[in-house]
Amino acid sequence: MEDSFHARLARELDDQPEPPLGDLITGALRQGKRLRLVRRVKIAASTVAVAGLVTAGVIVGGQALAGSTGHVLPAASGGTNLTIAPTSEPPIEQPAGPKSPATPAAIVYRLTQLLPAGTTSGYGRASDGELFGQIYLDRGHGPGMVRLTISADGQDYQGGCAPTPKCTTPRNGTVTVTRIPDNCIQSLLVSVAHANGVVVEVLVSTCLAWNGKTNPPGPEALTEQEAEQIAADPSWGTSMSSSLVATAARDFPHLATFS
């Protein structure tokens, strides 16, 4: 009976338009390296905490962990460095006032306020209900896609740099900039860690959302600096200004969904 089941499913699968694998493997490799780096950092950090040597500078697993002036842990793989913002820097903190749970609509609405001048369209949210918003921005060269996600637990943000990123330690928390030329959705990723525990990631794409057949090309709508400024905006959080959330619900009651 398994044969019948298998054969029927195989026939039905053959009828499904299966998209190409694209950059799945390079993306997995990149993501895997991040995971490995973060695990090593966590191991190193916990070892340091146990030893009570956080500010002294220690050797962990043959790697140097610097002390009080911003912690730089040279990773074992490919010269990748994880840069953690010095604790003396002022954190990105949300302004006081009533808060409501953040929504994709609130993300989209806030993006319309933060993006540079241009025509916006293509408002969307993730189909799985994550805090993920999408917008197209046309600055005179056609619509370009920008997505922003708020990660509460840092699970999606691995805290490290991909193999060829530029890591900086700006005034307002840790920033990770990653370019993935062969991934049009994530051509440029800028992640900023906020004081409220969230990591905000801006995805600047070189294509538009999947239209059922393809991802049409589009220009990068933001520079690295612009994306960083948006990701570092203090309004972001799993809770956001109640008035902003309410206005967003009114202005963006129905968003298209993307996977």
Add this chain to the structure above:
Amino acid sequence: MTTRDEEFVEFARTHAASLRRTAYLMCRDWHLAQDLVQTTLAKLYPAWSRLDWLENPTAYARKVLLRTFLDHKRRRGAHEVVVEAVPDTAQYSHPELRLTLLAALGELAPRDRAIVVLRYWEDLSIEAVAELVGVSISVVKTQSMRSLSKLRELLGEDLFT
């Protein structure tokens, strides 16, 4: 790229498509399936150097995929892409309204669907499915029977004759 990386990439190239098909059968969304497989392979990567002792890294990848899928369902309360509406079974006598097996699978609970996919799509043994899902053999048997019964009911026909 190190030799380890090259081995990993070779493994990923060999198995990504089949893993994605399995993921698709579980979630019925190609893009989510793509994400699940990418996450699965990414999770596999840090352990890659320790996989020498594993006889079957493919089975390990399946296990990670299953956990990633079930975690996704639990953690995000994900709603699924509706492929087809499910009409009353009485309508199945009309061939043009017949539900696809794929859509019927979507009517099963995520874990039950995973059991069916692993058992009847991946052709894994009951013991292997039990080990992968982390339940007893009797649970796999019981849930498989119930799931198949539900599929038959939804499809209005005997799938397996």
